[in-house]
Amino acid sequence: MQQLFLLLLAAVCYCCPTQSFAQKNLQPASSSTVAGIPLPANTKADKRLLIRVAAKTTMDLEAADSNWMLSDNYEVFQLPVGSNNDISDSIITALEDNGWQLLINEHNNKWGLASKGSRRLMIYFETAKKESWLYIAEIAQGQAPKQAATPTPATPQPATPLPVQPANPVQPVQPATPAHSGTYQFHTTNFDDGWTATVQADWVEVSKGPIKVLLHYSNTAIDMSSMQTPTINANAWNTLVAPRYKDKQHFYAFNGNMSYWRSSGISATLTDANGVQHFVVLFRRGSGPFIEFITPDAATFEKEFGVSFVSANDQNLINSYDDSWLRMDNMQSRNKFAVAPADLIGDWSESSGSYAQMYNVYTGNYAGMNAVSNSAEFWIAADGSYKSQHSGASGMVGSQTFFTQKYNGRYTMNGNWEVSFTNRFNGKTDTYWCQFEVVRGGRILHLQDKTASGMQYHLTKK
Structure with a gap:
């Protein structure tokens, strides 16, 4: 049976209304005007103003993460009570029969992108205990989706955030022939523990002596639809x-340790185009990026990263604790490059959101959704001035509290960090x-307050 997650690439973080609103604005709907597809019997179009405004606001915030702008052409549907994967499958089939191409979301199996000709739609399914919904919104014409290396999920994950301040002081340098990412000044970083990071077309290469580590950018060619670690x-x-x-030898696929943030990967002895053999490990922790380790042999890998990544050690790897993998996983923090004053000039923004579905613990009845969303935008000028705006909403949908704070002043670079x-x-x-x-097609600007480390911004350039 075709699964719901075949839809997906990026969309919304909005959930559904309580039953306290007037039912007269829940109208029978047999088809979607935006997508031009038939809908399951007993589907209802939600015309309630507060619900539509809340949905559109949250969808706009999520779309901004991918540098999209939504048009005002969007729909909210309540699916029949008791809807399950068969209903979802029928909608997916209807989209495909109508000529829509469905793209995969690597990070969340509820969200997706439908594309046909010059049109793109954001598609989102939400299934709760007793109700299911479908949201469809059209992306404004002339916008291509931005592929992000690590898109932020709608619901925050309990991973340790990437530190902005380096554990080891680093020195930016400019190599003679780096693979540039945009018009930024620094493309190489020398860390004081001997590692060097260099921007390349499809990855950041981190090297020390005979060891190379490739921090791969996200790649839409990787089929993530199975949601199964071995297949992915x-x-x-x-x-x-x-x-x-x-000339693949000693191939070993490790399907993961017993952890929420499952560490998994594949290793083999391989021969490159020059006839040189290498021990290669492709590693991933949780839903993080793929990291490729290239060493002369398995012994060199184990000495450097503390893990024997071979089939003979399979049982120990299955029973391993998360801290066994930190030396490998922490290599992604080497994707770190200095900032020149000219690099800051422009319009930088971020947005994020999370929600919780609420149910009565005694009756099981749906009790509404509590949601939080935030956005920040910095306008940084060449004359040393800046403006910023910080907005957000929180509380139960329909009665949320909103805020907006604006600042303007001067900025100064103190070195490059x-x-x-x-x-x-x-x-x-x-x-x-x-x-x-560095991500595919651009860079993320990370800011972390020196005196309040929890105050962080992760900004992309418009």
């Missing part, structure tokens, strides 16, 4: 690793650690 890893291996090598903004809250000057993370 095999697809990633065939896409990212196998085409560059030959620190920036200060004047006239912030209560007129204070705030100083942030700053760094770039």
Whole structure:
């Protein structure tokens, strides 16, 4: 049976209304005007103003993460009571029969992108205990989706955030022939523990002596639709690793340890185009990025990263604790590049959101949705001035509290890893650690307050 998650690439973080609103604005709907597809029997179009406004606001915030702008052409449907995967499958089939191409979301099996000609739709299914919904919104014409390396899920995950301040001091350098990412000044970073990071077309290469680590950017060619670790890893291996090598030996697929943030991967001894053998490991922790380790042999890998990644050690890997994998997983923090004053100039923004479905613990009845959403935008000018706006909403949908805070002042770069903004809250000057993370097609600007480390911004350029 075709699964719901075949829809997906990016969409919304909005859930559904309570039953306290007037039912007269729930109208029978036999088809979607936006998508031009038939809908299951007993589907209702939700015309309630507050619900539609809340849905559109949250969809706009989520769309901004991918640098999309939604048009005002959107629909909210309540699916028949008791809807299950068969209903979802019928909608997917209807989209495909109508000529829509469904793209995969690597990170969330509820959200997706439908494309036909020059049109693109954001598609979102939400299934609760007693109700299910379908949201459809059209992306404004002339916008291509931005592929992000690590898109933020709608519901925050309990992973340790990437530190902005380096554990080891680093020195930015400019190599003679780096693979540039945009018009940024720094494309290489030398860490004081001997590692060097360099921007490449499809990954950031981190090297030390005979060891190379490739921090792969996200790649839509990797089929994530199965949602099964062994299948996804095999697809990633065939896409990212196998085409560059030959003569595979000692192949070992490790399907993961017993952990919520499952560490898994594939290893093999491979021969490159120059006839040189390498021990190669493709590693992934949870839903994080794929990291490729290239060492002369398995012993060198184990000495450097503390893991014997071979089939003979399979049982120990299955029973391993999360801290066994940190030396490998922490390599992604080497995707770290300095910031030049000219790099800051422009319009930078971020948005995020989370929600919780509420049910009565005694009756099981649906009790509404509690949602939080936030956005921030910085306009940084070449003359040393800046403006910023910070907005958000929180509370039960239909009675949320909204806020907007605006600042303007001057900014100063203190070297290449620190920036200060004047006239912030209560007129204070705030100083942030700053760094770039390279993703496919651009960079993310990370800012972390030096005195309040929990105050962080992760901004993309418009």
